[in-house]
Amino acid sequence: MAGTLPCLIFAATLMLASIKSSTASRMAKPRCQETCGNLTIPYPFGIGEGCFREGFDVSCENNSIYRHNSSSRIKIYNISLLGGQARVTTLIASKCFNETGGWAWLNTGKFFTISTKANKLTAVGCNTLAFLGGFNEHRVGAGCFSMCADRRSVDESGQCSGMGCCQTSIAPNLNFSNITFDDRFDNSEVSGFNPCSYAFVAEQDWFRFEASYLEDNKFKEKFKDGVPTLLDWVAGNEYCDEAVKNMSTYACISKNSQCITSPNATGYLCTCNNGFAGNPYLEEGCQGR
Numbered sequence: 001m002a003g004t005l006p007c008l009i010f011a012a013t014l015m016l017a018s019i020k021s022s023t024a025s026r027m028a029k030p031r032c033q034e035t036c037g038n039l040t041i042p043y044p045f046g047i048g049e050g051c052f053r054e055g056f057d058v059s060c061e062n063n064s065i066y067r068h069n070s071s072s073r074i075k076i077y078n079i080s081l082l083g084g085q086a087r088v089t090t091l092i093a094s095k096c097f098n099e100t101g102g103w104a105w106l107n108t109g110k111f112f113t114i115s116t117k118a119n120k121l122t123a124v125g126c127n128t129l130a131f132l133g134g135f136n137e138h139r140v141g142a143g144c145f146s147m148c149a150d151r152r153s154v155d156e157s158g159q160c161s162g163m164g165c166c167q168t169s170i171a172p173n174l175n176f177s178n179i180t181f182d183d184r185f186d187n188s189e190v191s192g193f194n195p196c197s198y199a200f201v202a203e204q205d206w207f208r209f210e211a212s213y214l215e216d217n218k219f220k221e222k223f224k225d226g227v228p229t230l231l232d233w234v235a236g237n238e239y240c241d242e243a244v245k246n247m248s249t250y251a252c253i254s255k256n257s258q259c260i261t262s263p264n265a266t267g268y269l270c271t272c273n274n275g276f277a278g279n280p281y282l283e284e285g286c287q288g289r
């Protein structure tokens, strides 16, 4: 008995080593660029003809990945292949006391939607009413109002509480949104300590309000590359039983993969069967352990 134990441990170690090497299989299609900067680009995402599934084309510019290309203004910095999510940066809408208008739009396009669970519409400013208008199957909207007549009525505790900052939920399944300000409110009365207002859609867990964000143009300068937003994506908008019927478009092509309904968006995703690992969207993607 005493002699078999080390032997078992040795066998288990060998097994672990083999799992490691088999999961290190390719994530991109053969002959396609697999990394950009220090990020891996897993198929269905890809760069260039024949390297991506329709709707998942990206570009690599200055070591950053962009959806379509940088003119989309959507920079992707994290892709979850099995979770059907992508972290991107999106732009901030801003308006200073000496300006009118100020808006920022986000067009996520086909197969991508703004995660309603992870993100909030956030506005920063005193005397600011911000709106988000968007489309899912309907025309929808949301808004929030923040008021602080003087510096002392700004929340100093880091909470986004309506005193210099406000937040509200956004509708599910948005693939287009436009953030705007209500022109009946502006920063002219508070410009001494808060010349500008800002609004954006970002991950709630990421944002922490700081009273200093109200000063000068500090907020916009700090986040000039944008703010982090979580998007949900699906391989197709159908349910699995529909999707498998058309083999020319069905995405789960690996032998050992299966279709699952997305828990967070309308459509389906692919996953490797139990005991297999890799990229379910590639022919030889899911490999045994």
Ligand SMILES: *[C@@H]1O[C@H](CO)[C@@H](O)[C@H](O)[C@H]1NC(C)=O
Binding pocket: 037, 038, 063
């Ligand atoms: C690489 O990863 C680190 C964090 O892990 C990040 O700070 C950095 O910006 C990434 N990108 C590049 C191009 O190095």
Ligand SMILES: *[C@@H]1O[C@H](CO)[C@@H](O)[C@H](O)[C@H]1NC(C)=O
Binding pocket: 061, 062, 070
């Ligand atoms: C890439 O870098 C060049 C030179 O620094 C700059 O002109 C260009 O705007 C950058 N492109 C993007 C998409 O950041």
Ligand SMILES: *[C@@H]1O[C@H](CO)[C@@H](O)[C@H](O)[C@H]1NC(C)=O
Binding pocket: 068, 069, 070, 071, 072
């Ligand atoms: C970026 O994509 C848009 C449309 O998606 C296209 O009109 C434009 O020509 C592309 N720009 C470059 C530099 O490829």
Ligand SMILES: *[C@@H]1O[C@H](CO)[C@@H](O)[C@H](O)[C@H]1NC(C)=O
Binding pocket: 077, 078, 079
């Ligand atoms: C990407 O997201 C995963 C899961 O949330 C996280 O563990 C990882 O640190 C993220 N990577 C970067 C570079 O943000």
Ligand SMILES: *[C@@H]1O[C@H](CO)[C@@H](O)[C@H](O)[C@H]1NC(C)=O
Binding pocket: 082, 083, 084, 085, 117, 118, 262, 263, 264
């Ligand atoms: C769905 O959303 C939750 C919360 O944002 C996330 O933890 C999960 O990874 C997402 N995807 C799946 C496939 O569960």
Ligand SMILES: *[C@@H]1O[C@H](CO)[C@@H](O)[C@H](O)[C@H]1NC(C)=O
Binding pocket: 096, 097, 098, 099, 195, 196, 216, 217
């Ligand atoms: C308005 O004021 C802000 C903050 O003082 C300043 O950064 C910006 O350049 C001004 N804009 C115009 C159009 O004067």
Ligand SMILES: *[C@@H]1O[C@H](CO)[C@@H](O)[C@H](O)[C@H]1NC(C)=O
Binding pocket: 108, 109, 110, 111, 135, 136, 137, 175, 176
């Ligand atoms: C956004 O979603 C709606 C409803 O699902 C769809 O009709 C529309 O084509 C989508 N827009 C884009 C740009 O993909």
Ligand SMILES: *[C@@H]1O[C@H](CO)[C@@H](O)[C@H](O)[C@H]1NC(C)=O
Binding pocket: 103, 105, 178, 179, 180
């Ligand atoms: C966003 O809303 C503003 C203000 O209503 C409007 O002027 C602008 O055209 C809208 N942008 C888009 C891309 O729809």
Ligand SMILES: *[C@@H]1O[C@H](CO)[C@@H](O)[C@H](O)[C@H]1NC(C)=O
Binding pocket: 245, 246, 248, 249
């Ligand atoms: C399968 O999808 C393709 C591409 O959308 C379409 O042209 C074709 O008609 C579909 N076939 C069936 C049997 O639905």
